[in-house]
Amino acid sequence: MVKQQPLLRISHVNKIFKMDGVEVKALDDISLEIQKGEFLAIMGPSGSGKSTLMYLIGCLDNPTSGEIIFNGQNISSLKEEALAGIRNRGIGFIFQMFNLLPRTTSLANIELPLIYSGIHKNERDKKALVALETVGLVNRSKHFPSQLSGGQQQRVAIARALINDPPLIVADEPTGNIDSKSAKEIMELLTNLNKKGHTIILVTHDPEIASYAKRQIMVRDGRIVGDR
Numbered sequence: 001m002v003k004q005q006p007l008l009r010i011s012h013v014n015k016i017f018k019m020d021g022v023e024v025k026a027l028d029d030i031s032l033e034i035q036k037g038e039f040l041a042i043m044g045p046s047g048s049g050k051s052t053l054m055y056l057i058g059c060l061d062n063p064t065s066g067e068i069i070f071n072g073q074n075i076s077s078l079k080e081e082a083l084a085g086i087r088n089r090g091i092g093f094i095f096q097m098f099n100l101l102p103r104t105t106s107l108a109n110i111e112l113p114l115i116y117s118g119i120h121k122n123e124r125d126k127k128a129l130v131a132l133e134t135v136g137l138v139n140r141s142k143h144f145p146s147q148l149s150g151g152q153q154q155r156v157a158i159a160r161a162l163i164n165d166p167p168l169i170v171a172d173e174p175t176g177n178i179d180s181k182s183a184k185e186i187m188e189l190l191t192n193l194n195k196k197g198h199t200i201i202l203v204t205h206d207p208e209i210a211s212y213a214k215r216q217i218m219v220r221d222g223r224i225v226g227d228r
Contacts (some may be wrong), residue, residue, distance in 0.1 A: 004029045005072065007199055008034040013066030015052050015222075026052040028222040030066070033052060034201065036167070039194040041202045041213035049222040051172075056201045058091055059083040060172045071167055088116050092161030096173040098153045100145045100160075106132065107141040110160045118166065126218065131159035134190060152180025158189060162198075169193070187212045 015027040027049050034040055044050040055061040057070060059075055060083070068076045071090060075083065087093075100109045110128040119127070132138045135155040145153050154174060161169055171190065175183035191212055194200050204210050218226030 003013070006033040007036045007038075008032075008068075009067075009069040011067045011069075012054075013056065013063045013068060015049075015056065015061075017065045026222055027056075027063070028077050030222075030224060032201065032217065032224065032227075036199055037192070037194070037197055038213045038215060039200045039202070039213045040217060041204060042172060042212035042217045042219060043181070043204060043207070043210050044154065045205060048219045049156060050203055050205075050219045051190060052180075053170060054170060054201070057168075057201060058068060058093065059087045062227035077119075088113055089164055090166050090168060092164065092166040092169040093159050094154070094157050094169065094171040094174045096176040098145070098150075098157045100156060102145050105142050105144060106137065106148070106156045109145070109156055110163055113164050114161065128159070129162055131163050132156075134162060134193075135159045149182065150178035153176055154182070155189070158193075162193070167199060169198055169200045170203070173205075174202070175204075175206070175209055180185055183209070 010030055010032040013027055013030045014025065015024055017024045029176060030053065042050045042053060058062055063076055066076065069087065075086060107125065108130050110131050111124040114127060129138060130139065130143055135158050137152060137155050137159070140148060140152060148156065170182040175186055178186065187209060191202055202210065202213055210216050216228050217224060
């Protein structure tokens, strides 16, 4: 039986920032494998390195050293243009602050990744409506972010993350800016998406939110100190 290759393999990765001439080691010899279909939480206090690790996983930055293989491709030293292409096609992002365009409808916000992919408007509309249906907001397609609750805005953001059917969804503190009832609904939605086969990496400092994940990675002082 052929062993399945992991969706993401991180091998001996280090990340060093230079601040006022001083080197700060944000990540220290990180190695990690994430399989397709996993629901994984990366946890740690402020300054632990979890956000830096997320930036590398999300193709938002390069490691100082080490290797990152994403979906069979070495992304460790790719230039920004190549990384941007991988982000658009391969990774769906969900942010704490939603990152929706305020003067743009729900439908148009969801379509943005498709515009960058050069998809025709009619096809974009169809795909965006399907994504809205997935998150239960078809009746809010023409609403602007200011006309939506925080939980609804995050659902729109999730629909946008799904629109290109990426192999990986990265959720950075997705419940940090909404009330507890909406937070539970968002986490149940992510759980259902994972059950349908989506690979999800959740970055959080909240143990209650992390408990929805099937696997929890603890990061402290730039190193992985727990994997359960």
